[in-house]
Amino acid sequence: MSEGERISRREFLGAGSVGLGSLALSPVLLEMLLAGTGCSARGDRALADFMVPEEVLKKAVGLLMERRASFADVFVERAIVDLVESDDRKINTSTRIEKGVGLRAVKDGKTFYAYTNSFDPEQIYSTARYVADAAAQGAGGPEGKVFNLVPQDSKLAFPITPRPSEVAVEKKIQMFKMLTDRAWSADPRVVQVGQFMRETIRQVNIATSSEKAVNQTLCLTEFMASTHVKDKEGSLQNGFDMRGAYAGRDFFTGENSFETIVDTSVGRAKRLLEAVDSPRGVFPVVLAAGENGVLFHESCGHGMEADLVFKGSNYKDQIGMQTASKGVTLIDDGTLRFMPGSYAFDDEGTPPERTVLIEDGIQKSYLCDLIWGGKLGMKSTGSGRRESFKYPPIPRMRNTFIDKGALSKEEIIGATKRGIYVTAVGGGGQVDVITGNFMMGVGEAFLIEDGKITRPVKGATLSGMGIQAMKSIDMIGNDLQIFPSAGRCGKMQSAPVGFGMPTIRVRGILVGGNGEAWEDKEGGAR
């Protein structure tokens, strides 16, 4: 396998016509989803506001537990996805409405799971019985315990303005006409423009055998712009940029504005036409602050997810050990406002936390859900996530970033004799957690020559071996930026995630490219 970050250009473009369609937000449904909540999780909401009545949830939990399971939960979800897409100067929308109830029973560390598309109590009960029977595997008679449900409260809120229902379809399409024209008129070499905005609203109810009840609604807005340019010699290049946030369109201003994203995609495409082939070999790589945090999501984040740790990832048995250079602190935080990996409760009802994974180079923790955390003898870090009711939760990253250090960006670049300066990810990344062998595609980068940023380069990829690469970080900047990414992490299931980092220099990463073979001029790659 190898957990993959599926944010390739193709996939993003494809997502318009393929995946999550969109919705003519059915006003009734939308109002129900957003009624009075401002898209937040509010513990003071009565159980009466749940999508499935309290007694049905209780009975379903009871049925799941009846054959002596150790844990069970019921996950009710209703989701609407509204997509506006501009491609080849044509603007279209699509709509997707889904609902379902996922039922899980855990016994002796084994998970049994099924779901139904129906909210009809009898359908829910029969699915629960099916799961309980599968888990019992013939053993154990009815237990008959009665479960209560206590609504959980959270201080975290993810208000959205404006609400998607407050913006008419024609307004959205008008906005896309402007954005499309903006890209087409930016340069005579533009040959194709693709953009999309996806608004996903998910209302989730969770009821567990530990007697928790959660009601949460989240609205994720994502925007992506892709621009193709072609020069007189027939060289074709593509530039790309994106943002995603648990917020309404009011969030997308300044450096996160749709206009900025469109302009950035054009600028990147144009620079690629002038770029030289990237040098190859092991030499210093300076990663710009922000979205390049994808590198650490791949190089070490996946290896620290409890299921993969339990099964023998390269981070197994590393707590208390040095897994990165001194000065490196790696954090995974599910509480950051707006950021795509945040929530008031994870998908098994646990509040998220700020988890310090590496502190000053020393491994401190892993990312745990209830089941895999339990197998490691660790508490859930609120990292149990699922794509939808169609999947049982697994440990996942949220917003993963390296904390800031002391140096300025200028000091780091100035101290580098020869290397590359990477400013944007391209196409995502992947990791093999057994060996720790990871990779990240590069969307935009420049040469560093004698401490100065010079020409743009194209076609670079970065790869390395997890812990070894983390120990080769030798400079950390003071300019931490957390990037509201529209990237989706694709570990069997898709999940929105955020990334961040300050400017950082790494010495032990392999740069792939079609240019000259380079060595580390400063003497000995780490």
Add this chain to the structure above:
Amino acid sequence: MRANRDYMDLALLAVDRARKSGADVAEAYISDAESVQISVSNRQVEQVNAVREAGIGLRLLKDQKMVSGSTNELSREAMRSLVADLMRKVPFHTADEYHLITGKESPALERPWSTYADAVTYDPRIAEIPVQEKIRLALRMEEAGLGFSPKVSGSMMVVYQDSTSFLYLANSNGIAGWFPTAGCGGGAEMAAADGSDHQSGSHFKAVALYADFDAQEVGRLAAEKAVKMLGAKPIASCEIPMVIAPEVGTEIFAFLAGMLSADEVQKGRSLFAGKLESQVAAGSFTLVDDGRRKGGLATAPVDGEGVPQQTTPLIVNGVLKGYLYDNYAAKKGKTRSTGNRSRGSYGSSGSIGPTNLYLQPGAAKPEEIFAGIKRGFYLTQAIGIFAGINTASGDFSIPAAGFLIEQGKISKPVRGISIGGNLFALLKSVDAIGADLTWFQSLGCPTFSVAGVTIGGVAS
């Protein structure tokens, strides 16, 4: 699993509802699927996920404007509400004369599916076999890997998966029919260790017939790949010939298929534009998309919009002969659809994609290909290939693993390097193609070699 007459009726009802609400043409696509996913770890079941799911996707055309939507709520009420929502939005869409919903000239679904048995690969056993037996199969898959060698240290992922779907398609041009489709398979990712050296190996296989799925082979091959990689080291940057393993070849073809989509070509995003009838690959290179391949995993009577699937030669003896089309791209390109509207689920209105895509095998035995190479690289694993190829320019730099070829033989394992080049140049430099056509899901490839590749590695 059986066909459900109610779903055919519901598809027709949705089409009728859309017409009555003012749509010029309407299409409904219902999938009713049953699937099982079982993961095992440490010789025990880890997770069993059993699912039955149905949903509908609608496409409505009005005044040359197309709108699409989907839902998994299959009540008449939900249908009415979805149609009303779509009709409300369609006026704001961009009119496009090339939108087209399949007409009666495509008769593939007129008769019961069993009369198209040659175009359907449906094994009813996949859904009938009890979950307990599939669990045993998954456990055997892992056992075959764990028992392969004392150097195998564990499994990271072992999964059995199957899916059986009944697909119902109806449109207001008079198409109404259904057919079943099924597939099963599994994947294993195994770890091997020798002292502090850890290596991984993975293998996946999916087939159309339950009896064809050899779970033990999947486990064993994953373990064998991991063990063979023990002791892997980077090599120095250089330029040398490269032999490509079938598995990696199919990953490359998946990209190629995207660039050969008529939609990408027409929209100026593919460098294959304007290259019809010109030499784009070596003379020995013939790439075919075969939507009717007997027993193929992607074989079906019709594509996602009801056009019969067919056999489409894309590159023949190195010459570009055609692109992959759906209705839209075909109308725009003044030609006929090749039946390549690929639709992953009811929730997707689809886009152009390959069916069973393969590189035609040559005559050479794989060992003969290696025999001609004094020093080269045997590519067996591409890491993050989706992020390593620039689909616009064809330039690639891909972190890779494999083996050094020395004096005509596979020698030491290699990890920690990257390969670089350009896909268009690579196709032209293919110099040998093996006879060992191997299928991975719906993509097939024999072992083949290219004259040279740029290796990025450690300092020499």
